[in-house]
Amino acid sequence: MKVLVPVKRVIDYNVKPRVKADQTGVDLTNVKMSMNPFDEISVEEAVRMKEGGSASEIVVVSIGPQQATETLRTALAMGADRGILVKTDDNAEPLGVAKILEKIVGEESPDLVILGKQAIDDDSNQTGQMLAALLGWPQGTFASEVKSEDGKIHVTREVDGGLQTVALEGPAIVTTDLRLNEPRYASLPNIMKAKKKPIDEKSPADYGVDLAPRLTVVKVTEPPVREAGEKVEDVQTLIEKLKTAGAL
Amino acid sequence: MAVLVLADHSNDALSDSTNKTVTAAAKFGGEVDVMVAGEGAANAAAEAAKIDGVRKVLHVESAPLKKQLAEAMEALIVPLMDRYDALFVPATTMGKNVAPRIAAKLDVMQLSDIIGLEGQDTFVRPIYAGNAIMTVKSSDAKKVVTVRGTAFDAAGTSNSAPVEQISGDYGPGKSQFVSEEMTESDRPELTAAKRIVSGGRALGSDAEFQKYIEPLADKLGAAVGASRAAVDAGYAPNDYQVGQTGKIVAPELYVAVGISGAIQHLAGMKDSKIIVAINKDEEAPIFQVADYGLVADLFNAVPELIEAL
Ligand SMILES: Cc1cc2nc3c(=O)[nH]c(=O)nc-3n(C[C@H](O)[C@H](O)[C@H](O)COP(=O)(O)OP(=O)(O)OC[C@H]3O[C@@H](n4cnc5c(N)ncnc54)[C@H](O)[C@@H]3O)c2cc1C
Ligand SMILES: Nc1ncnc2c1ncn2[C@@H]1O[C@H](COP(=O)(O)O)[C@@H](O)[C@H]1O
Numbered sequence: 001m002k003v004l005v006p007v008k009r010v011i012d013y014n015v016k017p018r019v020k021a022d023q024t025g026v027d028l029t030n031v032k033m034s035m036n037p038f039d040e041i042s043v044e045e046a047v048r049m050k051e052g053g054s055a056s057e058i059v060v061v062s063i064g065p066q067q068a069t070e071t072l073r074t075a076l077a078m079g080a081d082r083g084i085l086v087k088t089d090d091n092a093e094p095l096g097v098a099k100i101l102e103k104i105v106g107e108e109s110p111d112l113v114i115l116g117k118q119a120i121d122d123d124s125n126q127t128g129q130m131l132a133a134l135l136g137w138p139q140g141t142f143a144s145e146v147k148s149e150d151g152k153i154h155v156t157r158e159v160d161g162g163l164q165t166v167a168l169e170g171p172a173i174v175t176t177d178l179r180l181n182e183p184r185y186a187s188l189p190n191i192m193k194a195k196k197k198p199i200d201e202k203s204p205a206d207y208g209v210d211l212a213p214r215l216t217v218v219k220v221t222e223p224p225v226r227e228a229g230e231k232v233e234d235v236q237t238l239i240e241k242l243k244t245a246g247a248l
Numbered sequence: 249m250a251v252l253v254l255a256d257h258s259n260d261a262l263s264d265s266t267n268k269t270v271t272a273a274a275k276f277g278g279e280v281d282v283m284v285a286g287e288g289a290a291n292a293a294a295e296a297a298k299i300d301g302v303r304k305v306l307h308v309e310s311a312p313l314k315k316q317l318a319e320a321m322e323a324l325i326v327p328l329m330d331r332y333d334a335l336f337v338p339a340t341t342m343g344k345n346v347a348p349r350i351a352a353k354l355d356v357m358q359l360s361d362i363i364g365l366e367g368q369d370t371f372v373r374p375i376y377a378g379n380a381i382m383t384v385k386s387s388d389a390k391k392v393v394t395v396r397g398t399a400f401d402a403a404g405t406s407n408s409a410p411v412e413q414i415s416g417d418y419g420p421g422k423s424q425f426v427s428e429e430m431t432e433s434d435r436p437e438l439t440a441a442k443r444i445v446s447g448g449r450a451l452g453s454d455a456e457f458q459k460y461i462e463p464l465a466d467k468l469g470a471a472v473g474a475s476r477a478a479v480d481a482g483y484a485p486n487d488y489q490v491g492q493t494g495k496i497v498a499p500e501l502y503v504a505v506g507i508s509g510a511i512q513h514l515a516g517m518k519d520s521k522i523i524v525a526i527n528k529d530e531e532a533p534i535f536q537v538a539d540y541g542l543v544a545d546l547f548n549a550v551p552e553l554i555e556a557l
Contacts, residue, residue, distance in 0.1 A: 016511060017376040026380050094348070095357045118493060123375055124360045129318065129348035138319055138423035141345050144486065154426065158486045159341040160495075161258075162430040166317065169422040178476060178493060179486060214357035218370060218383040226518055229539035231530070235552040238524065241540050247501045247522045248557075
């Protein structure tokens with residue numbers, strides 16, 4: 001089974017984002033960037049499939065600036081086999097990303113595409129589902145378990161009331177949730193090996209996809225700040241304060 | 249101008265998020281119809297007909313729609329969108345699963361998790377775990393929108409809109425429902441609860457979570473939530489997770505017990521009316537958003553609190 005894993009370069013999850021004074025967006029200059037945490041989980045899942053013998057090849061792809069190569073290298077160091085960078089300095093929207101991925105799926109013919117459920121910068125939670133629709137493939141989103149059973153892919157999904165399991169007839173799309181696995185740290189020898197693994201460089205035009213945005217940013221602002229309140233002495237004071245505030 | 253609202257429901261009952269989505273759809277403008285797709289969903293359809301401002305309810309009965317699987321929902325909704333200018337869907341796991349498929353088929357960019365809208369093309373949504381609020385203008389002919397429930401009031405329920413049955417064949421597709429394991433609870437639903445008690449990693453075990461968080465929630469008539477760390481460690485089920493990648497809540501009272509207040513957690517609860525934090529570390533970031541902070545060992549403070557309530 002061949003697995004395709006799209007990985008996005010985003011602000012590191014430990015960094016507190018700062019809104020630019022001119023309200024055009026979030027300031028990313030000199031900010032630590034990393035692989036989207038959900039995409040690390042996707043890569044880990046693919047690597048485990050390969051280690052377990054069910055996956056034969058793992059191709060990782062990123063749509064983004066030149067620096068997204070670093071994100072691809074991280075995935076290669078975790079155990080992916082080769083990378084594709086679709087280079088663009090524009091901010092690609094999920095629909096555009098899904099269209100490029102559709103074309104890459106056409107060329108690579110993977111049996112499974114594993115995406116993150118959401119990118120922690122735009123918080124869209126769209127790309128995997130859009131790709132599934134464009135391809136006419138079934139989807140198992142927000143996965144906390146993925147396994148093969150009687151020729152189908154069984155995906156256990158984290159849903160509002162608990163867990164739901166669906167069986168997908170492959171090829172299929174899976175999007176990962178936090179509890180699917182715990183991603184490994186790449187070892188130094190694997191980081192060295194990853195430097196020799198191939199990364200193909202492409203442009204959106206190579207796939208004939210127009211990435212012109214459908215959404216124009218009017219402004220990006222700080223959320224209303226919540227004032228810190230007061231520290232209370234003890235439980236009794238807490239209860240009195242809550243009563244006065246009408247919360248009890 | 250007409251908007252289709254896709255209802256989130258359990259066949260038996262309509263989810264509160266649907267009423268809130270109708271409010272958002274009414275702000276968009278035009279006639280509002282509600283689609284209730286399921287199996288044995290007559291009750292849900294009847295509830296939808298009561299929502300104020302609804303022109304009519306479209307009710308579809310079909311086995312593959314019972315669990316509202318995305319593939320079947322796409323097959324149902326996409327052809328209907330000829331008649332509508334927008335599709336509004338609650339940003340529940342159902343909505344998040346289904347809406348982008350429809351958007352892609354209509355070749356439009358979805359507006360995810362909106363908290364506000366101005367006219368028919370301008371939408372407000374949080375990004376970066378709510379650390380920034382983005383206002384965007386959409387140039388697409390049709391809009392596909394998911395709505396964050398905490399940002400809109402539920403519409404009233406004194407209407408009696410007509411229910412129109414529609415039929416069709418939506419499967420079986422390449423995806424099949426196998427099983428589900430739903431969390432059993434008599435407590436209010438997290439996203440609709442007026443009070444929430446959430447526990448974090450500090451609880452240390454499943455047993456302690458039960459022993460300290462549950463009785464406090466009982467006393468307050470509250471729903472129970474958890475941090476990611478508590479869910480990952482198995483102290484609480486996954487659907488208790490509050491945060492950027494869990495549930496977004498905004499109760500009257502949110503009590504965070506042994507939770508540090510990581511930005512991903514704050515993203516899910518900082519719009520609560522009153523926040524109480526109990527944490528033994530006085531530097532914990534949760535105190536920066538708490539109205540009332542108690543620096544204490546939870547294993548002493550919580551029993552005291554239960555006793556005193
Ligand atoms: C992609 C991504 C998505 C995420 N999404 C979410 C999300 O949706 N929701 C979420 O919650 N997190 C999320 N996280 C995780 C988040 O970053 C934090 O790791 C998590 O919220 C920490 O949980 P915690 O506060 O319970 O644990 P900790 O950070 O370990 O905090 C425990 C706290 O308990 C206090 N404590 C310890 N013992 C006691 C005691 N006896 N009495 C009182 N206080 C005590 C400590 O002082 C500490 O402040 C996400 C992370 C990533 C990378
Ligand atoms: N620019 C990109 N390059 C590669 N993968 C992406 C990109 N944008 C989104 N994805 C994938 O789509 C998932 C969901 O992203 P989103 O729909 O933007 O929340 C991510 O976790 C990635 O797997």
